[in-house]
Amino acid sequence: MKEDFLENGAEVVSLFCRLYINTKKELPIRSSHMGLLIFTVKSQTPVTPIEAAKFFKVKKPMITAMVTSLEKNGYLEKQPSPTDGRSYRLLPTPKSITLVEETYNEYFRTMDTLYHGMGEKDYQQMIALLARANDILEQGRD
CATH class of the missing domain: 1.10.10.10 (Winged helix-like DNA-binding domain superfamily/Winged helix DNA-binding domain)
Known part of the structure; x- marks a missing residue:
């Protein structure tokens, strides 16, 4: 069960990264x-x-x-x-x-799309969770 949850999480994060990186x-x-x-x-x-x-x-x-x-x-x-x-x-x-x-606005277009699609509350929650995840991963690097 945990392995399925982790695998699904890895797939979701991987797709998000590909979509963000491949944004023209x-x-x-x-x-x-x-x-x-x-x-x-x-x-x-x-x-x-x-x-x-x-x-x-x-x-x-x-x-x-x-x-x-x-x-x-x-x-x-x-x-x-x-x-x-x-x-x-x-x-x-x-x-x-x-x-x-x-190009400033173009550079942040994906984030603007997420902000408007998710709404301010969900967007802020996503950013807070990503910041927390970044902190955890950075601690693991040290």
């Missing part, structure tokens, strides 16, 4: 790169790679690779830190600001 996003860059751009553009203060890694819960080398690609394509600039000569801050270029403004 008309972006000129990878979705993960877009996430970093949104974070950088929407931040009230300049972002460092370490802050971005903490926010996205990934290792700094992953952020460094994204920054290298985004910088090469004119979406980000690196500004040396005024307090730490080894660090730098990420500055969005006008090109990235325009991209975020033009």
